[in-house]
Amino acid sequence: MKLIAHxxxxxxxxxxxxxKPEYILRxxxxxxxxxxxxxxxxxxxxxxxxxxxxxVSEGFLEHPSLWCHAKNIQALYVMDKNYHIHCFWHQExxxxxxxxxxxWTYPGKELTESSIAVLPDSKPTxxxxxxxxxxxxxxx
Numbered sequence: 001m002k003l004i005a006h007x008x009x010x011x012x013x014x015x016x017x018x019x020k021p022e023y024i025l026r027x028x029x030x031x032x033x034x035x036x037x038x039x040x041x042x043x044x045x046x047x048x049x050x051x052x053x054x055x056v057s058e059g060f061l062e063h064p065s066l067w068c069h070a071k072n073i074q075a076l077y078v079m080d081k082n083y084h085i086h087c088f089w090h091q092e093x094x095x096x097x098x099x100x101x102x103x104w105t106y107p108g109k110e111l112t113e114s115s116i117a118v119l120p121d122s123k124p125t126x127x128x129x130x131x132x133x134x135x136x137x138x139x140x
Contacts, residue, residue: 002102002130004033004067006119007049009134019047021054024066033065035132038087040075061085067098067116067132102129 008023010032017023019037024047027034038045038061039052045061046052048071061068062084070076070089079087080099090096094109098116105115116130123139124131131139 001128002033002116003136003139004035004116004130004132005030005136006035006132006134007037008034009136011135011137013134018049019054021047021056021060028063028065032136033067033130035067035069036061037071038068038075038079039071040078041072045075045078058082058085067104 005027007018008027010027010030024034024036036047037049039048041052045056045058047054047056066086068079068085068087070079070087076087076089079085086098086100088096088098088104090104093106095103095105098104103112103115105111105118107119111117111124111126111128113127115128116132117124117128118132120131
């Protein structure tokens with residue numbers, strides 16, 4: 001099962017650390033996959049939840065354990081051209097299909113064996129492909 005650190009958080013939200021490249025790398029080095037928020041602006045990729053904050057290279061986004069959540073349509077469009085980048089777009093959809101065929105499932109919505117359970121309060125009662133949480137160490 002995929003264990004995905006939401007914006008790099010592994011054992012609770014640390015204010016101001018969301019999407020910081022160094023924070024993301026620490027979570028990856030700890031053996032977790034990581035969901036990151038990606039913007040594309042002025043021909044550059046950026047990480048940041050509410051706005052572009054941390055410039056990163058396209059190569060950074062190609063890490064095989066990153067799940068790149070496009071925050072603007074330009075980010076999705078450019079990432080979709082690079083098959084090394086695992087990306088998706090969603091807002092409040094019940095489920096969206098990632099570029100690698102996973103069902104990224106909105107919190108509280110019905111799960112399937114193809115689902116990534118996003119921000120669950122506890123371990124899902126049905127078999128899923130993965131979990132994305134701010135407290136991912138609790139699911140190890």
